[in-house]
Amino acid sequence: MERIEAFFNGRGYAMHRHDTYAIGITLGGVQSFQYKKSMRHSLPGNTMALYPDEPHDGQAGSEDGFRYRMLYIEPSLLQDALGGVALPFIEGGISTDPRLFGAVRNLLLHMEDEVEPLQQDDGIFELARAMDAVSGKRPRRHAADFGAAQLAREYIHGALDRTLTLDELALASGRDRWSLTRDFRSFFGTSPYRYLSMRRLDMARRLMAQGLPLADAAAMSGFADQSHMTRLFTKTYGIAPAHWLRMMRSRK
Numbered sequence: 001m002e003r004i005e006a007f008f009n010g011r012g013y014a015m016h017r018h019d020t021y022a023i024g025i026t027l028g029g030v031q032s033f034q035y036k037k038s039m040r041h042s043l044p045g046n047t048m049a050l051y052p053d054e055p056h057d058g059q060a061g062s063e064d065g066f067r068y069r070m071l072y073i074e075p076s077l078l079q080d081a082l083g084g085v086a087l088p089f090i091e092g093g094i095s096t097d098p099r100l101f102g103a104v105r106n107l108l109l110h111m112e113d114e115v116e117p118l119q120q121d122d123g124i125f126e127l128a129r130a131m132d133a134v135s136g137k138r139p140r141r142h143a144a145d146f147g148a149a150q151l152a153r154e155y156i157h158g159a160l161d162r163t164l165t166l167d168e169l170a171l172a173s174g175r176d177r178w179s180l181t182r183d184f185r186s187f188f189g190t191s192p193y194r195y196l197s198m199r200r201l202d203m204a205r206r207l208m209a210q211g212l213p214l215a216d217a218a219a220m221s222g223f224a225d226q227s228h229m230t231r232l233f234t235k236t237y238g239i240a241p242a243h244w245l246r247m248m249r250s251r252k
Contacts, residue, residue: 030061052189
């Protein structure tokens with residue numbers, strides 16, 4: 001789980017996507033973004049809840065700019081609380097429901113403080129319950145095996161630095177290749193390969209923040225080379241790794 005607060009005047013982010021939920025609140029101004037082939041506008045008091053792996057951008061909807069706080073939360077954290085149901089989907093990516101706003105706001109309070117583990121678990125439970133309560137009608141899902149998807153996810157975490165095949169994941173989870181792929185998408189909101197790529201980016205960010213050169217961070221995180229990591233990093237977060245590093249250092 002990652003939390004940010006930011007202010008933008010004009011264009012903030014190019015079109016990109018995360019394999020996490022992006023859930024947040026607009027603190028001031030008009031926060032505009034393209035999502036699901038339409039332009040959306042979030043105002044103070046609204047809650048944004050963008051589904052994993054859905055492309056979106058970010059820009060000011062007025063000359064005054066906008067300030068917001070956002071929570072990027074791995075779908076598996078919500079799954080632990082929901083118990084293996086299909087992931088909640090908020091129609092249009094914006095909600096005015098006070099239950100969801102309250103749950104998100106609680107997780108985004110006191111950004112400067114470290115969140116205690118029990119406090120975080122309580123907040124995640126309330127968020128999962130609120131999202132499930134206010135989610136829109138979802139498409140009918142196939143009968144999926146949550147246990148197999150969970151085994152595959154755990155196996156991926158142990159293989160970030162090497163090539164991994166779907167056959168290997170299927171063998172580890174006891175599920176056939178394509179059923180496992182559907183299971184993984186249903187419960188974790190993205191494909192096994194994209195999940196692997198995002199966890200490699202997580203590792204690369206940690207290594208870069210510790211001071212390792214970009215090339216070394218890329219190699220240790222399982223990328224073919226630095227350019228491979230840079231392309232995926234920029235496509236995922238909307239900014240290049242060097243720019244991200246400067247942002248991180250400026251906050252210290």
